[in-house]
Amino acid sequence: MDFSSFNFETSLQEGLDAMGFEKPTPIQEKAIPEILAGKDLIACAQTGTGKTAAFILPILNKINKSGSQNLNTLILAPTRELAIQIDQQIQGFAYFLGISSIPIYGGGDGVVWEQQKRALETGAEIVVATPGRLIALLAGGKIKLDSLEHLILDEADRMMDMGFSDDILTIVNYLPKQRQTVMFSATMPPKIRQFSMKLLNKPEEISIAIGKTAEGVTQSMYSVYDTQKEELVRHILSQKAYEAVIIFASTKEKVKSLYKVLRKQFEIEAFHSDLEQIDREKIMSAFKNKSVKILIGTDIISRGIDVVGIELVINYDTPGDPEDYVHRVGRTARADKEGTAITFVNPKDQYKFDRIESLIGMQVEQMPLPDGFEAGPDYTRGAKSSKKSTGPSNKGGFNKKKQSPNKPRKGNLPPRRNSVDPQKDTQKQSKSPEQAQKAAKPAPKKESSPESPVTSKYGKRRNVIDPD
Numbered sequence: 525m526d527f528s529s530f531n532f533e534t535s536l537q538e539g540l541d542a543m544g545f546e547k548p549t550p551i552q553e554k555a556i557p558e559i560l561a562g563k564d565l566i567a568c569a570q571t572g573t574g575k576t577a578a579f580i581l582p583i584l585n586k587i588n589k590s591g592s593q594n595l596n597t598l599i600l601a602p603t604r605e606l607a608i609q610i611d612q613q614i615q616g617f618a619y620f621l622g623i624s625s626i627p628i629y630g631g632g633d634g635v636v637w638e639q640q641k642r643a644l645e646t647g648a649e650i651v652v653a654t655p656g657r658l659i660a661l662l663a664g665g666k667i668k669l670d671s672l673e674h675l676i677l678d679e680a681d682r683m684m685d686m687g688f689s690d691d692i693l694t695i696v697n698y699l700p701k702q703r704q705t706v707m708f709s710a711t712m713p714p715k716i717r718q719f720s721m722k723l724l725n726k727p728e729e730i731s732i733a734i735g736k737t738a739e740g741v742t743q744s745m746y747s748v749y750d751t752q753k754e755e756l757v758r759h760i761l762s763q764k765a766y767e768a769v770i771i772f773a774s775t776k777e778k779v780k781s782l783y784k785v786l787r788k789q790f791e792i793e794a795f796h797s798d799l800e801q802i803d804r805e806k807i808m809s810a811f812k813n814k815s816v817k818i819l820i821g822t823d824i825i826s827r828g829i830d831v832v833g834i835e836l837v838i839n840y841d842t843p844g845d846p847e848d849y850v851h852r853v854g855r856t857a858r859a860d861k862e863g864t865a866i867t868f869v870n871p872k873d874q875y876k877f878d879r880i881e882s883l884i885g886m887q888v889e890q891m892p893l894p895d896g897f898e899a900g901p902d903y904t905r906g907a908k909s910s911k912k913s914t915g916p917s918n919k920g921g922f923n924k925k926k927q928s929p930n931k932p933r934k935g936n937l938p939p940r941r942n943s944v945d946p947q948k949d950t951q952k953q954s955k956s957p958e959q960a961q962k963a964a965k966p967a968p969k970k971e972s973s974p975e976s977p978v979t980s981k982y983g984k985r986r987n988v989i990d991p992d
Contacts, residue, residue, distance in 0.1 A: 530556055532581070533588045539620035540581075549574035554730045556582050564705050564727040566720050568712045573732065575708050576613050579676050584614070586674075587649050588621050594671040598699070599652045600692065602682040603824065604629035604801065605808070610678065611652045628653035628661065636801065641666050655683070655691035662698055669698050677723075680709040681716055681847065689719060696723060710854075711847045740862040741853055743888045745877065747903035748868050752893070753840060754785060759894055760838065760866065761790055761818065768811070768834045771820040772852050774841035779820055782840065786820070795821035823848050831855070837865045842873035846883040866891075871901045878905055 526547050527540050548556065551569040558565045559582035569575055579599075587596050601607040604627075611627040618625065626648040628640050644651075644667050651658075651667070661667045675696070677683065683692065705724050709716055712731065720727065748756060757771065773779045776796035783794035793807045793816045810816040812831050819825065823843070834856045843849045849867075856863025867888070869877045881887055893900050 525553060530560065530581075530585075532585050533621075535620050536581070536585050536588060536617070539617060542620070543616070549578075550732050551575055551730065552578040552581070554732070555579065558728050558730070559583065559704070559706060560585065562704055564724040565730065566707045566709075566717075566724060566727045567730040568709050569730070569732040575710075576610055576678070577617070579678070579706055579708060580610070580614055580617055583650070583674055583676070584617055584621060584623060587623055592649065592671075592673075593647065595648065595651060595667075595669065596672065597650045597674040597676065598658075598669065598672055598695075599650065599676040599678060600655055600658070600683070600695070601652060601678050602654070602686055602688065604654055605804070605825065606679060607652045607654055608805070614650055614652070623650065624648040625650035625652060628657050630654060630657040630660075655688045655695060659691055659694060662695065670700065672699050673703055675699060675703055675705045675723075677705075677707045680707045680719075681711045681713065684715055684719060685845075693722065710851060741856060742862070742864045743853065743867075743886075744865075744891045745867040745869050745888045745903075746891055746893060747874075747900045748870060748893070749901060750870050752897060752900065753868050753870075754782070756868065756893070756897070757782075757838060757840060758786070758789065760836075761786070766817060766835050767814055768831060769818045769836045769838065770825065770834060770852075770855050771818065771838045771840050772825075772843070773820060773822060774844075776822055778841070779822060783820055786818070790818050791816055792818040792820060795819055795825055797822075797824060823852070825855075833861070835863055837863065839865070839867035842867055842869050842876045843880070844876055846876075846880045849880045850884065869903065874903060874905075881905070 527545055528537060530548075532540070551567065551573050555565060555567050555578040559579060567575070567578070583597050590596075599607075599610055601610060607627045607629045611625050614623075614625040624647075626640070626643045628644075628651055640657075641661070644661070658667070662669075677692070683689070705727075707716075707720050707724065707727075746756060761769065771782070773782060776798060779794050779796050783792060786792050793810065795804060795807055799807070807816065807819070811819045820840075837852055837856045839849070839852060843852060853865040856865060867877065867880075877888075887905070890903055
């Protein structure tokens with residue numbers, strides 16, 4: 525089918541034709557008719573499949589058809605980057621319709637706050653907001669949602685992980701009960717399904733390739749020690765003049781550290797939560813127009829950026845959540861393009877990568893380390909969690925002469941001594957009767973403390989990206 529099959533309003537269809545939109549993606553093909561019919565919907569599809577257009581297009585069509593000029597639709601997103609991205613796509617589609625939208629997010633200064641309030645006062649049909657900032661505006665009486673007809677929750681799984689469930693319920697209390705609610709998510713854990721029942725009314729369900737990566741992604745992994753990662757990423761980036769690369773690290777401290785090393789050799793920028801909003805927008809703009817070739821950041825950029833032509837994604841650190849891997853890898857091979865994803869797996873993260881392979885339903889090819897690198901750790905599928913990570917003593921784990929795999933690796937810890945040492949045990953002195961009687965008494969029982977409340981991996985109700 526093509527977009528004309530949806531019978532969109534003439535102005536919207538003409539806009540799609542002008543932008544070169546011909547055939548809808550599978551999620552668009554299934555979701556758009558349900559939204560046009562006014563049904564509540566919970567939709568799940570992998571990243572990079574056109575989910576944003578799947579809810580923007582039918583909403584724009586409904587607003588254009590009704591002629592409404594009041595606040596009609598609220599879209600909630602977990603991060604400011606995603607809110608900005610959605611707003612930009614709305615502006616692109618709505619250019620031919622005269623429909624306006626406003627992004628509402630935290631992290632800016634007082635000037636940004638005033639701009640957002642003035643924009644709300646002038647009116648808009650669509651508001652795209654992060655939960656924290658929206659609650660602040662609602663509490664201050666700066667925004668009224670009485671006329672709202674549509675509530676869209678994008679990246680619902682991410683919002684749940686970030687502890688936004690209470691905030692979302694608070695926002696819903698301000699909304700009319702008679703509304704259409706649509707929830708989009710890249711994954712569908714039980715908590716999302718349970719939460720959806722609180723918000724949606726007899727929803728239709730759509731699931732497309734849950735937990736799968738795009739077919740156009742060539743995935744591989746290296747089994748490495750942490751000391752080898754820095755040299756390996758330099759080696760990979762030196763093999764080709766890449767136009768667009770994203771490197772994911774586990775913490776902003778590691779992002780900053782690796783940025784200082786790589787900027788001496790490559791056109792690279794670091795993207796993290798310590799940057800001011802204006803700086804983050806400048807960096808993202810430079811990356812989109814290819815004046816910056818390489819972007820390094822945390823999972824803050826695994827969702828909410830839609831950059832065409834990302835050739836390579838490098839997981840400098842193995843993501844702790846298998847679903848985060850899907851989102852990271854989803855930055856490349858978007859819209860039926862091709863791309864490459866490489867993951868560095870150290871010994872203590874082997875069990876994490878085993879969980880990733882279970883989620884995506886495939887074994888990722890292990891690549892041999894390049895010539896000149898010392899042998900990496902043995903990779904064992906089904907590995908248990910380990911806190912130890914040993915490796916070569918030299919920084920980078922790089923030698924001119926390749927070490928034979930049969931020789932012991934430098935820096936390995938000596939074999940762990942058996943906790944039961946027969947020779948030492950025979951040398952122990954026998955205890956006196958008084959000592960034996962004292963040792964035989966049972967230790968007093970300690971009172972058990974109540975269990976701590978369950979929190980998400982980001983902490984209870986704390987938005988680490990958007991503190992407002």
